[in-house]
Amino acid sequence: AQTVTQSQPEMSVQEAETVTLSCTYDTSESDYYLFWYKQPPSRQMILVIRQEAYKQQNATENRFSVNFQKAAKSFSLKISDSQLGDAAMYFCAYGMEYGNKLVFGAGTILRVKS
Amino acid sequence: GAGVSQSPSNKVTEKGKDVELRCDPISGHTALYWYRQSLGQGLEFLIYFQGNSAPDKSGLPSDRFSAERTGGSVSTLTIQRTQQEDSAVYLCASGGQETQYFGPGTRLLVL
Numbered sequence: 086a087q088t089v090t091q092s093q094p095e096m097s098v099q100e101a102e103t104v105t106l107s108c109t110y111d112t113s114e115s116d117y118y119l120f121w122y123k124q125p126p127s128r129q130m131i132l133v134i135r136q137e138a139y140k141q142q143n144a145t146e147n148r149f150s151v152n153f154q155k156a157a158k159s160f161s162l163k164i165s166d167s168q169l170g171d172a173a174m175y176f177c178a179y180g181m182e183y184g185n186k187l188v189f190g191a192g193t194i195l196r197v198k199s
Numbered sequence: 200g201a202g203v204s205q206s207p208s209n210k211v212t213e214k215g216k217d218v219e220l221r222c223d224p225i226s227g228h229t230a231l232y233w234y235r236q237s238l239g240q241g242l243e244f245l246i247y248f249q250g251n252s253a254p255d256k257s258g259l260p261s262d263r264f265s266a267e268r269t270g271g272s273v274s275t276l277t278i279q280r281t282q283q284e285d286s287a288v289y290l291c292a293s294g295g296q297e298t299q300y301f302g303p304g305t306r307l308l309v310l
Contacts, residue, residue: 118297128288130242130301137297176241180297186232186244186258187299 087112089179091190098167099198105152106162106193108177118180119153119160120187125173133175136160164195172197201225203302205291211308212281220276220305222291230294231274233266236304237287245289248274281309 088111098104110119121133136144136153143151148168152161164171177190204223212218224231233245244258248268259265263282268274278285286309292299 120298122301127303128306129303130290130292132298132300135298178242180299186247186255187234187242188244189241191241 087114087179087181087188089177089188089190091177091193093193094191095194095196097196097198098164100167100169102167103163103165104167104195106164106175106177106195108160108162108190110158110160110177110179110188112158112179114181116181119151120178120180121149121151121160121162122176122178122189123171123173124176124192130176134162167197169197169199171195203291203293203300205289205302205305207305208303209306209308211310213310214283215280217277217279218281218307220278220289220291220307222274222276222302224272224274224291224293225300228293228300229271230299231268232292232294232299233274233276234290234292235260235287236290242290245276278307281307283309285309 090109117138119136123131123133134144134146134149143153148165150163174192176192178187180187206221229250231248234242236242246266247255263279266276288304288306290304292301
């Protein structure tokens with residue numbers, strides 16, 4: 086069975102600084118998808134970024150980028166120029182081909198200091 | 200366009216009562232998922248609907264939990280004879296283009 090591990094229960098970053106959230110996963114599949122979701126106190130899960138395993142290029146969305154290391158089964162999220170609105174719980178998730186359930190990590194609470 | 204909506208936003212019930220939670224997916228999405236998020240925990244898969252196929256119920260924790268999806272759109276998650284351990288946030292997601300989009304969730308509190 087696939088598993089997702091987020092080893093950092095909580096992280097802090099100073100406003101305007103850069104922070105990296107870690108995620109590792111375990112799978113025997115070669116084709117899959119990886120996601121980072123953000124959950125603010127409103128509890129709405131918001132998609133931050135998505136990576137297809139067959140793509141070697143790391144995904145980027147504005148201030149958010151990933152470091153995808155397929156061989157190491159690592160998928161970290163880098164947030165640049167951190168803003169107060171980035172404070173939230175961040176979940177790493179794994180999904181197989183379209184339509185399959187997502188497997189989530191336990192989450193990392195990100196605090197942003199002004 | 201409209202996102203995934205869920206109702207009610209919050210539900211308080213007494214132990215032993217039945218509850219129904221509703222999910223309206225994004226129009227055109229054929230895949231619909233239910234997840235449960237217990238306090239301070241990650242998301243736990245419950246059930247998945249895809250078009251007219253038989254649902255994947257492998258995540259349902261007990262036979263007190265059931266779900267249906269009418270007309271390939273709206274879904275209802277029913278919990279019978281609720282227990283205190285059922286207290287959690289129940290999240291619905293609909294799927295399109297290999298990505299799941301989540302609703303705001305229903306917070307269920309069983310007293």
